[in-house]
Amino acid sequence: MSTRAGMYKGGKDGAVLVPGDPSKSLMVKAIRHEGQNGSPKPMPEKSKLSDGDIGTIExxxxxGAIMPVDIPKP
Incomplete structure (x- = not known):
């Protein structure tokens, strides 16, 4: 999640962010604490975002998840 390109590309479980479709974005599943069953590190409930904050992200x-383009490091 350190770059825009990295979030769009994702990893073995899919894209962290799918502009236009929160239901396919792993980011939303994570902040809703809807991780995979048997996840080795479940999210602590006390750190869950408010429903209002989750709604804002969705x-x-x-x-379209508009954000700045990645700036190459020198």
Whole structure:
């Protein structure tokens, strides 16, 4: 999640972020604490975002997840 390209590419479990589709974005599953069954490191419940904050992120993703383009490091 350190770069825009990295979030779009994702990893073995899929894309962290799918602009326009929060339901396919692993980021949303993670912040909703809907990880895979048997996950070795479940998210602690006390660190869960509020429903309002989760809704804000879902609306941002639905709107296209606009963010700055990655800037190459010198």
């Amino acid at each position: 609306r941002w993703i639905r709107a």
